[in-house]
Amino acid sequence: MKLKTVDAILDRALIGCDVSPEEGVFLLKQTDPKAIAAIQITADKLRHAQAGDTVTYIINRNINFTNICEQHCSFCAFRRDDGDTGAYWLDWTQILEKSQDAVKRGATEICMQGGLNPQAQINGKSLPYYLKLVETIKQEFPQIHLHAFSPQEVQFIARVDGLEYVDVIAALRDAGVGSMPGTAAEVLDDEVRRVLCPEKINTATWLEIISTSHRLGLHTTSTMLSGHIETPEQQIGHLEKLRSLQKTAINQGYPARITEFILLPFVGQEAPKSLRRRVGRDQPILADALLLGAVARIYLGNWIPNHQPSWVKLGLAGATEALTWGCNDIGGTLMEEHITTMAGALGGTCMEVETLQAAIASLGRPYQQRDTLYQKVGS
Numbered sequence: 001m002k003l004k005t006v007d008a009i010l011d012r013a014l015i016g017c018d019v020s021p022e023e024g025v026f027l028l029k030q031t032d033p034k035a036i037a038a039i040q041i042t043a044d045k046l047r048h049a050q051a052g053d054t055v056t057y058i059i060n061r062n063i064n065f066t067n068i069c070e071q072h073c074s075f076c077a078f079r080r081d082d083g084d085t086g087a088y089w090l091d092w093t094q095i096l097e098k099s100q101d102a103v104k105r106g107a108t109e110i111c112m113q114g115g116l117n118p119q120a121q122i123n124g125k126s127l128p129y130y131l132k133l134v135e136t137i138k139q140e141f142p143q144i145h146l147h148a149f150s151p152q153e154v155q156f157i158a159r160v161d162g163l164e165y166v167d168v169i170a171a172l173r174d175a176g177v178g179s180m181p182g183t184a185a186e187v188l189d190d191e192v193r194r195v196l197c198p199e200k201i202n203t204a205t206w207l208e209i210i211s212t213s214h215r216l217g218l219h220t221t222s223t224m225l226s227g228h229i230e231t232p233e234q235q236i237g238h239l240e241k242l243r244s245l246q247k248t249a250i251n252q253g254y255p256a257r258i259t260e261f262i263l264l265p266f267v268g269q270e271a272p273k274s275l276r277r278r279v280g281r282d283q284p285i286l287a288d289a290l291l292l293g294a295v296a297r298i299y300l301g302n303w304i305p306n307h308q309p310s311w312v313k314l315g316l317a318g319a320t321e322a323l324t325w326g327c328n329d330i331g332g333t334l335m336e337e338h339i340t341t342m343a344g345a346l347g348g349t350c351m352e353v354e355t356l357q358a359a360i361a362s363l364g365r366p367y368q369q370r371d372t373l374y375q376k377v378g379s
C-alpha cells in the first residue's frame with residue numbers, strides 16, 4: 001500500500017468509520033515522515049471532534065499499600081519478597097495519613113493498588129483484608145473516589161478465597177470502591193504474556209473481569225504497556241480487544257464503561273536483566289509512543305473518547321507533546337509514584353497542579369480539573 005492508501009484510511013476515519021485491524025497495523029508500520037505527519041494530524045482532528053480542545057487533569061494520590069508480591073513479572077522492579085531490602089507493607093495508620101494528606105491537598109481520587117501479598121489476610125481470608133482497606137479510607141473520607149484494585153488483584157482475592165469474580169467485585173463496590181484501574185493488561189496477547197508476566201491472569205480473564213465490572217456498574221480505565229517485545233500486530237490486537245469490550249458494554253446497556261485509554265511505554269532501566277537485555281534500551285522511544293498513541297486515538301476514539309499519556313514514563317515534555325498526537329487528558333498529580341519510578345522512570349513521582357496547567361497552557365489549549373469519571377470539578 002502507498003501513501004495514497006494511508007490517506008484513504010485516514011479520510012474514512014475522519015468521517016467516523018472504524019479502522020480495521022489490518023488498517024491499524026498498516027498505519028503503525030509507517031516510517032515515511034509525511035505519512036506519520038498525516039496520522040498525527042488526523043489523530044489531533046479526531047481528538048478535537050471527540051473530546052474537544054480542553055485538556056483535563058485530576059488531583060489524585062497513589063497509594064501502593066505493599067510491594068510484597070507472590071508473582072515475578074519480568075518487567076517489574078517494584079516487587080519484593082517479604083524480608084527483602086526495600087520490602088514494605090503499609091499499616092492502617094499510614095494508609096489513613098496518606099489519605100488525609102491527599103484530601104488536604106485537594107485530591108478527589110485515591111488510586112490504590114498493591115502487590116499480591118499472600119499474608120494480606122484477615123481471619124485467613126483475603127477479601128476481608130481488601131474490604132478493610134476500602135472501609136478504612138471511606139469511613140474517614142466518604143467524599144473521596146476510590147479507584148482501586150486491578151483485575152489481577154480481583155483474581156488474586158477470588159483465587160485465595162475460592163470466590164467468583166462477580167462476588168469479589170460486588171463486595172468491593174458495595175464497600176466503596178468507585179472504579180477499577182484497567183492495569184495488569186500489559187499487552188492482551190497470551191504469547192507476549194507468557195514472556196512478560198507468565199504468572200499473571202491471561203487475556204481472557206482480564207477481559208472477563210473488566211466486562212463483569214462494567215456489568216456490575218463499576219467503570220474501569222484501560223491501559224497498554226508498550227514498546228518491549230510486542231509486534232504492531234499484537235499492539236493492534238490489544239486495541240481491538242479494548243474496542244470490542246467497550247462495544248459490548250454499550251450494546252448490552254451495561255451501567256459502566258471504559259472511561260479512558262492510558263498508554264504506558266515500557267521503562268526498563270531497573271527491570272530484571274533478561275527482559276532488559278531483550279528489549280535493548282532503558283527508556284521509551286518517544287516517537288514510537290507518539291505514533292502508537294495517535295493510532296490508538298484513530299482506532300478507539302469513536303468508542304473511548306479520553307486518551308491519556310503517562311508523564312511518569314515519558315516525562316512532562318513528552319506527555320505534553322502527546323497532547324498534539326490525539327491525547328486530551330494529562331493525568332493526575334499522583335503525589336507519589338513507586339512502580340514506574342522503581343523501574344527507573346525519569347518523569348518524577350509528583351506533579352503540582354500549576355505545573356500541569358502550565359504544560360497545557362504552553363500549547364495554547366484551555367485546561368480543566370476533572371474527577372475520575374471525567375465530570376468537571378470546580379469552575
Ligand code: SF4
Pocket residue numbers: 069070071072073076077078079114115116152197
Ligand atoms: S507487576 Fe504487579 S503482579 Fe507483577 S510482580 Fe510486579 S507487583 Fe507483582
